[in-house]
Amino acid sequence: MATKVDGLLFDKDGTLFDFHATWSVWAARIIHDLAGADKDKVVRLAAALDYDLDRQEFAPTSVVIAESSQTLAELIVQVLGHSTVPEVEHFLMMSASEVPQKQTLPLAPFLAELAARGLTLGVMTNDNEYSARAHLKSVGVEGHFDFIAGFDSGHGAKPDPGPLLAFARATDLRPARVAMVGDSTHDLIAGRAAGMQTIGVLTGLATTEELAPHADAILPDISHLPAWLSE
Incomplete structure (x- = not known):
């Protein structure tokens, strides 16, 4: 029952x-773009990212799921042995920002319904703020949110509670009266740590x-949130 x-x-x-509908095909493209014609690097990069090239999908253990794009760039540079972290991070940011997004449900009316309940809404992602x-x-739906932050927004990254507490401060809410909603343990660990x-x-x-x-x-x-809020 919701407090x-x-x-x-x-x-x-x-x-x-x-996640899968949005990012799996993109991942295959960027792996080949980064590794070029070097088939060995393609295989090693896919393995490092826990990505199945044949099935075009990530394993649940992939760093792509919950880690920041900076961490992802650092891993890619280690595997490739060339380029720099800022170069790879910029490439990922620009490439990812153009990927068509598959909504889990029509977001605009859903978010409008939540706002009509008097709820303050925010987004905190371990992606960069530009892409977010x-x-x-x-x-x-950018305008539906009172707070949007990425790992590079100056508050830290999940599972650190810092960016979650930044949302509470920015919107003058008590952390105990905020619900962190996410699909990864990083999201929920951060939420618990933030109270x-x-x-x-x-x-x-x-x-x-x-x-x-x-x-x-x-x-x-997330379509089940209104029912949970009404319990």
């Missing part, structure tokens, strides 16, 4: 947007069993 909630802080990929805003703008309520959703790659130890509730997807 009184005044604000909802959403993860982005795997929560607002379907580009993705939200591409589906017409927030934690809601896991199953639109990413994590299972119920993985999320359960860190979640106050687990929902199939």
